[in-house]
Amino acid sequence: MSRAVEESNRAMLRARDAMDRAYAEPLDIPALARIALVSEAHFIRTFRATFGETPHRYLQRRRVERAMSMLIESDRDVTDICFAVGFSSLGSFSRTFRQIVGESPSDFRRRRSAAAANVPSCFTKAWTRPSSFG
Amino acid sequence: MGMTMNAITRSQIYVLDQDEALDFYVGKLGFEVNTDQDLGFMRWLTVNVPGDPEREILLEKPGPPALDPATAEQVRELLTKGAIGGWISITTDDARKAYEDLVAKGVDITDEPTERPYGIDFGIRDPFGNRIRIGQMFPRA
Numbered sequence: 001m002s003r004a005v006e007e008s009n010r011a012m013l014r015a016r017d018a019m020d021r022a023y024a025e026p027l028d029i030p031a032l033a034r035i036a037l038v039s040e041a042h043f044i045r046t047f048r049a050t051f052g053e054t055p056h057r058y059l060q061r062r063r064v065e066r067a068m069s070m071l072i073e074s075d076r077d078v079t080d081i082c083f084a085v086g087f088s089s090l091g092s093f094s095r096t097f098r099q100i101v102g103e104s105p106s107d108f109r110r111r112r113s114a115a116a117a118n119v120p121s122c123f124t125k126a127w128t129r130p131s132s133f134g
Numbered sequence: 135m136g137m138t139m140n141a142i143t144r145s146q147i148y149v150l151d152q153d154e155a156l157d158f159y160v161g162k163l164g165f166e167v168n169t170d171q172d173l174g175f176m177r178w179l180t181v182n183v184p185g186d187p188e189r190e191i192l193l194e195k196p197g198p199p200a201l202d203p204a205t206a207e208q209v210r211e212l213l214t215k216g217a218i219g220g221w222i223s224i225t226t227d228d229a230r231k232a233y234e235d236l237v238a239k240g241v242d243i244t245d246e247p248t249e250r251p252y253g254i255d256f257g258i259r260d261p262f263g264n265r266i267r268i269g270q271m272f273p274r275a
Binding site: 125 | 213244252255
């Protein structure tokens with residue numbers, strides 16, 4: 001029994017890693033379920049049970065985190081960033097960003113400046129993905 | 135200041151299977167076995183990067199008697215979902231070449247090679263869920 005849980009966890013983690021790595025690509029549930037070697041319905045249910053949110057929401061938060069990082073660290077315009085992090089329309093990007101962050105991408109950019117600490121970016125990436133867990 | 139610490143010489147990560155850990159850390163990453171000894175109560179298995187035996191990583195299998203079976207199972211579950219916290223950061227002379235090597239060996243990539251303020255680095259995951267960072271570092275200012 002526990003072996004099955006471990007294998008399932010590791011497969012879900014592999015799909016989550018794919019989202020962290022390839023967030024800019026048009027990832028969809030069928031592609032992620034293939035990485036995890038399970039059916040689509042099983043994938044969504046199991047991912048949520050493992051990590052506490054749906055794969056769709058995980059990917060949205062990853063893309064928003066990457067956008068936040070680019071808004072702070074680059075001077076690319078908002079539309080450019082929207083497509084660079086994997087959103088397919090400016091409307092859905094702005095709506096999702098505002099819903100998760102609580103303000104528009106350009107307001108967010110105005111308020112923030114680059115962080116300076118010399119911390120490995122994998123930690124920054126893991127810890128600054130906006131969460132719904134409280 | 136009274137005491138002075140010198141170096142971090144041994145650290146530990148959890149693995150699900152020590153033979154599989156050897157296949158990965160020695161077979162794929164090119165580490166050397168430092169010590170592989172059956173102590174009876176446990177298999178003491180440490181590895182190091184080539185030529186640096188002063189810094190060992192213990193590849194520890196969670197289980198009795200150190201951990202009761204139910205606790206060991208919790209550790210295994212957290213490890214496989216990437217939540218146990220095992221993390222190793224390694225340096226290399228050529229990050230892009232190391233990346234190509236590891237891709238060819240079928241290693242799970244978590245992050246493509248990217249130039250950062252501190253160097254060029256990329257991320258992989260071991261077969262169990264531990265995070266590994268491999269970087270070609272710029273000299274520190």
